[in-house]
Amino acid sequence: MRKVVFFDRDGVINNNEDYYIYQWEKFRFNEGVIEGLKKLAQHGYEFIIISNQSGVFKNIYSIWDVEVLHNRLSEYLFDHGISILEYYYCVHHPETTNCLCRKPQSLLFEKAIARFNIDVQHSWMIGDQMRDIEAAKLCGIRGILVEPNSNLLLSAVNKIIYE
Numbered sequence: 001m002r003k004v005v006f007f008d009r010d011g012v013i014n015n016n017e018d019y020y021i022y023q024w025e026k027f028r029f030n031e032g033v034i035e036g037l038k039k040l041a042q043h044g045y046e047f048i049i050i051s052n053q054s055g056v057f058k059n060i061y062s063i064w065d066v067e068v069l070h071n072r073l074s075e076y077l078f079d080h081g082i083s084i085l086e087y088y089y090c091v092h093h094p095e096t097t098n099c100l101c102r103k104p105q106s107l108l109f110e111k112a113i114a115r116f117n118i119d120v121q122h123s124w125m126i127g128d129q130m131r132d133i134e135a136a137k138l139c140g141i142r143g144i145l146v147e148p149n150s151n152l153l154l155s156a157v158n159k160i161i162y163e
């Protein structure tokens with residue numbers, strides 16, 4: 001079975017002070033992300049990103065924008081020796097769609113667990129909102145709540161490695 005560190009995207013991987021992020025040109029990594037991912041990979045963890053992208057519902061950006069951004073992100077990380085197993089995201093908005101994929105619901109975690117044969121007991125979720133942690137908890141995955149746009153290496157990565 002595989003052990004995975006799940007990440008929320010905006011506010012965890014990248015700075016989200018601009019709120020809606022859908023252009024690679026405006027994508028800014030938070031501190032410690034690259035180094036943190038490398039460290040985790042050295043300890044046998046793989047990576048999945050699970051995010052809420054209601055900006056799609058609001059027509060602020062499209063699914064295409066999200067896919068292009070994720071491709072660029074993967075290319076950049078690949079150049080640093082890091083690969084992302086998969087990206088899952090919810091494009092719904094809670095005011096209109098009572099979906100099961102928007103965190104704090106857990107459907108996207110369940111999909112990932114089923115597809116990649118993930119060992120939930122040895123996996124983690126890093127998020128900057130309680131809904132990230134709650135969604136993971138529904139699947140028995142431990143969560144680490146970090147301050148938005150904080151240094152991932154200091155706030156979460158070492159905790160996982162030295163658990």
Ligand SMILES: [Mg+2]
Pocket residue numbers: 008009010011012127128129
């Ligand atoms: Mg976030």
Ligand SMILES: [Zn+2]
Pocket residue numbers: 090091092099100101102
């Ligand atoms: Zn959804």
